[in-house]
Amino acid sequence: MRADAQRNLDRVIGAACECFAEGGVDVSVDDVARRAGVGHGTVFRRFPTKEALLDAVLGKELDRMVLLAQGALVEEDPWDGFAGFFRAAADGYARNRALVESKERCQELPQMLVVQESAHELVRRAQKAHVLRRDLTADEIFELVPAASRFPDVILDGLRG
Amino acid sequence: MRADAQRNLDRVIGAACECFAEGGVDVSVDDVARRAGVGHGTVFRRFPTKEALLDAVLGKELDRMVLLAQGALVEEDPWDGFAGFFRAAADGYARNRALVESKERCQELPQMLVVQESAHELVRRAQKAHVLRRDLTADEIFELVPAASRFPDVILDGLRG
DNA sequence: TCTGAAACGGACTGAGCCGTCCGGTTACAG
């Protein structure tokens, strides 16, 4: 790939991350292109549709989640591991409107499987140690993540077993 | 007002309530008109802009909230009063996508003042009785309402003082 | 029944957006 092409691609992805995070999925491709300093034709050459561009951005964000989840599994205290990831995930959702608005799209991305596996293990460990309430499934608990963006402590207090 | 005009107005408002609740604020005026069984010209004769139509729908929903809040103030147990309204409000948000997507618009509507006043009183009473945590303001607590649509019990557990 | 005012609805306009395409430009190998 030519050097200028690579540079523009990086700019486009960076701009798309910022735009979608701040403005949600309804931000126009023109806005992304403007912020990247390229014409919007250049965006469509790299990403055949707006949806493909969004997938790239969501994928990057989910990659971060994978790291967070695996880091939490290393923590030996079951509650600290669970709560740490819960807080971090909530923060990620708080900082990214597109993530909140694209829940079902994220389900289609491969990284989501890894995140869910780790998250389920975090919940299993915490429930086994009786530090996390057991009347909710792991899936139900993580439905609360977007909700916890503002006051995670309150929700964690409610979840503690 | 002519009888047919009144009938069509009622139909439009009803259809708009359903459409916005189910599909959020991005539902088109044409969709609303179709569901109401009128041309979209008729909608724009009653409501000069789409925003005005949305305001009418939000206003109706807030009227319901006013009744719920005032009903909760009659309840003598401070926790039951607070929690009852909190649950009811969360349910209202869960059943209405437009309400979630129009938080700042709601702030402009007169009914919101009444709801907030009652809600603050509910919080004050519950905090005075030491059944509600005191490290959050009333405003902060009610930011959790939309979040509580799925598992209100978890959030209420977290809020209990 | 007749009549005029009110209401209706669909055609129309203009703006914004996604995605395509092509003429001009630029990087880079030889």
Add this chain to the structure above:
DNA sequence: CTGTAACCGGACGGCTCAGTCCGTTTCAGA
């Protein structure tokens, strides 16, 4: 330095949607 393949960006088409307008229909009082 130069030829060329890759790259760029803006013009363009097609679509959807908000809001306007006017010819036609309907209501209701006399």
